[in-house]
Amino acid sequence: MSRLFSRLSAFAVVSAMLAVLAAVVAGPAAAHSALVESNPAQDAQLDAAPDRVVLTFNEELKSSYPVLKVVGPDNNFWQRGEPSVSGRDMSVALDGLGPVGTYKVNYRVTSADGHPVEGQVTFELTKAGTGTPGPVADDWEPETDEGGLSGLAITGIVVGIVVVLALIVGSLVVMLVRRRS
Numbered sequence: 001m002s003r004l005f006s007r008l009s010a011f012a013v014v015s016a017m018l019a020v021l022a023a024v025v026a027g028p029a030a031a032h033s034a035l036v037e038s039n040p041a042q043d044a045q046l047d048a049a050p051d052r053v054v055l056t057f058n059e060e061l062k063s064s065y066p067v068l069k070v071v072g073p074d075n076n077f078w079q080r081g082e083p084s085v086s087g088r089d090m091s092v093a094l095d096g097l098g099p100v101g102t103y104k105v106n107y108r109v110t111s112a113d114g115h116p117v118e119g120q121v122t123f124e125l126t127k128a129g130t131g132t133p134g135p136v137a138d139d140w141e142p143e144t145d146e147g148g149l150s151g152l153a154i155t156g157i158v159v160g161i162v163v164v165l166a167l168i169v170g171s172l173v174v175m176l177v178r179r180r181s
């Protein structure tokens with residue numbers, strides 16, 4: 001085996017490993033469904049309750065295990081019944097709202113790739129409604145992009161790990177090739 005050929009095959013092996021690593025680790029992390037629109041919109045000021053809360057994502061969702069809960073300023077649930085998933089939308093019914101203040105829409109839904117995504121949209125009710133509150137809200141809060149690791153930060157960490165692995169594997173391969181020739 002010529003030295004050039006050894007070097008070339010070593011390079012090919014390292015490249016292939018890198019490609020596989022990048023695809024396995026970074027690919028799925030970047031491919032999750034993302035919220036693109038909501039009704040009410042983030043920070044919307046409403047003087048009356050809409051019939052439904054609707055969240056629209058960038059791609060079709062899976063219908064398994066949707067969670068969509070509306071928590072009022074009184075810390076009670078205000079959604080009615082179970083959420084439904086249809087195409088790129090998930091939604092839940094409201095039957096009026098109550099006190100003036102901030103309402104949190106907490107969601108968790110299954111991405112097209114089978115992994116869950118979760119987050120929160122908030123809106124303000126500016127005029128008290130006459131709806132009847134649901135049960136006291138549980139203390140589940142979704143992880144949102146604010147605080148914690150953002151997708152971008154995770155991608156950065158993954159790229160860093162891949163680069164370090166590449167350097168380690170690369171130097172091992174170069175050492176082996178040098179020893180053989």
Ligand SMILES: [Cu+2]
Nearest residue numbers: 028032113115
């Ligand atoms: Cu995923």
